Amino acid sequence: MSTILESVDVSKHFGGVKAVNHVDMKIEKGDIFGIIGPNGAGKTTFFNVCNGAIPATEGKVYFNGELVTGMSLSQIASRGMARTFQNIKLFNYMTVLENVKTGFHMHTRTNMFDAVFTTKRFKRDEEYIVEEGKKIIERVGLTKFTNVRAGNLAYGIQRRVEIARALATQPEILLLDEPAAGMNPNETQELLEFVIALNRDGYTVVVIEHDMKFVMNLCRNILVLNFGTKISEGSAEYVKNDPKVHEAYFGKGATL
Amino acid sequence: MKLTNKIKASHARDYRSVLFVLAAAALIVAPIIIDATVHKSSYVIDIMVRILFYVIFASSLNVINGYSGQFNIGHAGFMLIGSYTGALLSTKLGMGGVWYWVAIPISGIFTAIAGFLVSLPTLKLRGIYLAIVTLGFSEIIRLIAMNWTAVTNGPMGVKNIPKIWLFGLRKTSSPMVIYYIVLVFVVLCLYSTYKIINSRVGRAWMSIREDSTASQSLGINVNRYKAFNFMLGAFWAGVGGALMAIYYRFISADMFVLDEGFNVLAMVILGGQGTLVGPVLGAVIVNLITEFFRFADEYRLVLYGLLIILTMWLRPQGLAGATNTVLAGQAITQDSSKKTAVDDGADA
Structure with missing residues (x-):
C-alpha cells in the first residue's frame, strides 16, 4: 500500500510554546489511523498543520506525494482532504440538506452567469447535488432530518451531519477531530x-x-503525542503495551 | 400527514404566485392611475421612482451585508462611482440618448471593478475593521469627485445630463417613463440576485457568513468568493447610480455623503438582511417615513435612529428577516426552530 499522508519533521511554535515538535508521521492508504495523547499534547495543532488550517513553523507535509505545506485549508481540501472540527462547525441555521449541498462546491462549476441564465450547467449541477446529497444523507442515516435545521439537532447527530458534509467533498482522506467527544456510550x-x-x-x-x-477498538495504527513530541507510533497492540505511553498517561512507576 | 402537507405547500405556492402577479400588475398600472386621478401626480410618481432607486441600492447592499455577512457601510461610494460614470459617459463622450443602454451596463461594470479593488484590502478583515475600510473608501471617493475638477467638474457637479431614448422612439425624461425603465432594472436586479443566491455561488457566500473556517474546509476559496460578492453588490449599486443620474439630470458629490450610505444601510437592517424582500420593504418604509414626516424636518433622523434601535431590540433579523442566518441572533431562531423540529418530527 502507498503512503497517503506523510509529515516530515513538522514543528509548530506559538512564540516560546513548542506545541508540535519535530513530528514524523506516515499514514497508509486505506488505514484507520489514530492520534492520541494527554490533554494539551498538541494533537489538534498537529492536525491543523497537516490540513493547512495553520501554517507549520518547520517541516514538510506530503499529501499523495505532493508537498502541501504552505497551502491554504481550501487548497488542501480541494486535493481530497476533508475534516470535521472538535467544536462542531456546522452551518447551524441551514438545513441538513443545505449543509451537504454546500459540501459539493468543489465538484460543481456553476458561476454567476449560469445561475442568472439557468444554463444547462446550472440545472445539471443542481440536480446532481440534490440527488447525491440525499444519497449521502441516507448513507449516514439522517434521511428523516433532511430538512431540519442543523443547529437544532442533537449533538451526536450534528457530528454525523458534519461528516456527511465532509463526505460531500468526495475526499480520499477524512480527518475526524475528536468525533466521540461528548457522546454517550451508545452513540x-x-x-x-x-x-x-x-x-x-x-x-x-x-x-x-x-x-x-474507542481508539483501541477502531484504529489499526496509532501515533502518540505528549508535550508536542512523538513518544510512540505503531499498531494499536504495540502502543497499548509501550511503557512510554503508560508513563505519559499515568506517570512514572505506574504498574498495570 | 405528508399528503396534507403537500396540499398545503401547493396552496402556498399558488397563493404566492397570485400575489406576485397582483403585485406586478399593481406596479405597472399604478403610475397610470395616479397620473389620471391624483392632483399633484408628478410628485407622487417622483416618490415612487425614488423608492425604486433605493430598492436597487438596498438590494445590492444586501448582497454584501446580508448574504456573505461582510459589513459594508460605505455603499454611497459605489453609488457615486456608478452615477458619475453614467453622467460623464453621457456628457463628455456623448453616450446619451440611445447610447445610455450601453452606458448603464458600463457604469455597473466599472463600479464592479471598483468593488473588486475595495475587496482586496478587506479580504483579511472582518466585522468592524472591514466596516471602517468601506467607510474610508466612501469618503475618499466622494472627496475625489469633489476635488478632481478637470474630470468631475468638482463641487459644481455634473449638469445637463442628456435625456434617455427609449428604444430610439422618443427623447424623454418624464418621471413616468423613467419609472418603467427603473422598474425593469429593479426586476432584473431582484431576479438575478434570487437566482445567484439559490445557486452554488450563493451557497458559498452564505457558508462564509455562517462559518468561514468550515467553508474553507469544504474547498471554498473564501477570498475569491468575497471578491465576487463585493463585485456583484457594487455592480447593481453602479447601475442604480447611473439611472439616478439620468433621472435627476444633475449630480454632485454631496448627494453621496456617508449619510446616504447609512440611509441605505438602515433600509437593509430595518427590512431584514439576507432575504430578497427585506431590502425592498426597508426601502419602501424608510422612503415613506421620509415623505410623511417631511414637516418634522431634521428630526426625522431621530425617528430613523429609534426605528433601528427598536428593530435591533425586538426583531434583530429585520421586519422580513430570515431566521436561517447567524445575523438573526440566538433568541429568535431558537423559538422558530422549535416549530421546524416538531413539524419534521411528525413527518418522520
Whole structure:
C-alpha cells in the first residue's frame, strides 16, 4: 500500500510554546489511523498543520506525494482532504440538506452567469447535488432530518451531519477531530461502527480521540503525542503495551 | 400527514404566485392611475421612482451585508462611482440618448471593478475593521469627485445630463417613463440576485457568513468568493447610480455623503438582511417615513435612529428577516426552530 499522508519533521511554535515538535508521521492508504495523547499534547495543532488550517513553523507535509505545506485549508481540501472540527462547525441555521449541498462546491462549476441564465450547467449541477446529497444523507442515516435545521439537532447527530458534509467533498482522506467527544456510550458505539463502514467504503480515516477504548477498538495504527513530541507510533497492540505511553498517561512507576 | 402537507405547500405556492402577479400588475398600472386621478401626480410618481432607486441600492447592499455577512457601510461610494460614470459617459463622450443602454451596463461594470479593488484590502478583515475600510473608501471617493475638477467638474457637479431614448422612439425624461425603465432594472436586479443566491455561488457566500473556517474546509476559496460578492453588490449599486443620474439630470458629490450610505444601510437592517424582500420593504418604509414626516424636518433622523434601535431590540433579523442566518441572533431562531423540529418530527 502507498503512503497517503506523510509529515516530515513538522514543528509548530506559538512564540516560546513548542506545541508540535519535530513530528514524523506516515499514514497508509486505506488505514484507520489514530492520534492520541494527554490533554494539551498538541494533537489538534498537529492536525491543523497537516490540513493547512495553520501554517507549520518547520517541516514538510506530503499529501499523495505532493508537498502541501504552505497551502491554504481550501487548497488542501480541494486535493481530497476533508475534516470535521472538535467544536462542531456546522452551518447551524441551514438545513441538513443545505449543509451537504454546500459540501459539493468543489465538484460543481456553476458561476454567476449560469445561475442568472439557468444554463444547462446550472440545472445539471443542481440536480446532481440534490440527488447525491440525499444519497449521502441516507448513507449516514439522517434521511428523516433532511430538512431540519442543523443547529437544532442533537449533538451526536450534528457530528454525523458534519461528516456527511465532509463526505460531500468526495475526499480520499477524512480527518475526524475528536468525533466521540461528548457522546454517550451508545452513540460512541454507533460512531465506531459507522467509521469502520466508511473505511470499508474506501476512505482513509484519521481520528484524534481521548476515548481510549474507542481508539483501541477502531484504529489499526496509532501515533502518540505528549508535550508536542512523538513518544510512540505503531499498531494499536504495540502502543497499548509501550511503557512510554503508560508513563505519559499515568506517570512514572505506574504498574498495570 | 405528508399528503396534507403537500396540499398545503401547493396552496402556498399558488397563493404566492397570485400575489406576485397582483403585485406586478399593481406596479405597472399604478403610475397610470395616479397620473389620471391624483392632483399633484408628478410628485407622487417622483416618490415612487425614488423608492425604486433605493430598492436597487438596498438590494445590492444586501448582497454584501446580508448574504456573505461582510459589513459594508460605505455603499454611497459605489453609488457615486456608478452615477458619475453614467453622467460623464453621457456628457463628455456623448453616450446619451440611445447610447445610455450601453452606458448603464458600463457604469455597473466599472463600479464592479471598483468593488473588486475595495475587496482586496478587506479580504483579511472582518466585522468592524472591514466596516471602517468601506467607510474610508466612501469618503475618499466622494472627496475625489469633489476635488478632481478637470474630470468631475468638482463641487459644481455634473449638469445637463442628456435625456434617455427609449428604444430610439422618443427623447424623454418624464418621471413616468423613467419609472418603467427603473422598474425593469429593479426586476432584473431582484431576479438575478434570487437566482445567484439559490445557486452554488450563493451557497458559498452564505457558508462564509455562517462559518468561514468550515467553508474553507469544504474547498471554498473564501477570498475569491468575497471578491465576487463585493463585485456583484457594487455592480447593481453602479447601475442604480447611473439611472439616478439620468433621472435627476444633475449630480454632485454631496448627494453621496456617508449619510446616504447609512440611509441605505438602515433600509437593509430595518427590512431584514439576507432575504430578497427585506431590502425592498426597508426601502419602501424608510422612503415613506421620509415623505410623511417631511414637516418634522431634521428630526426625522431621530425617528430613523429609534426605528433601528427598536428593530435591533425586538426583531434583530429585520421586519422580513430570515431566521436561517447567524445575523438573526440566538433568541429568535431558537423559538422558530422549535416549530421546524416538531413539524419534521411528525413527518418522520
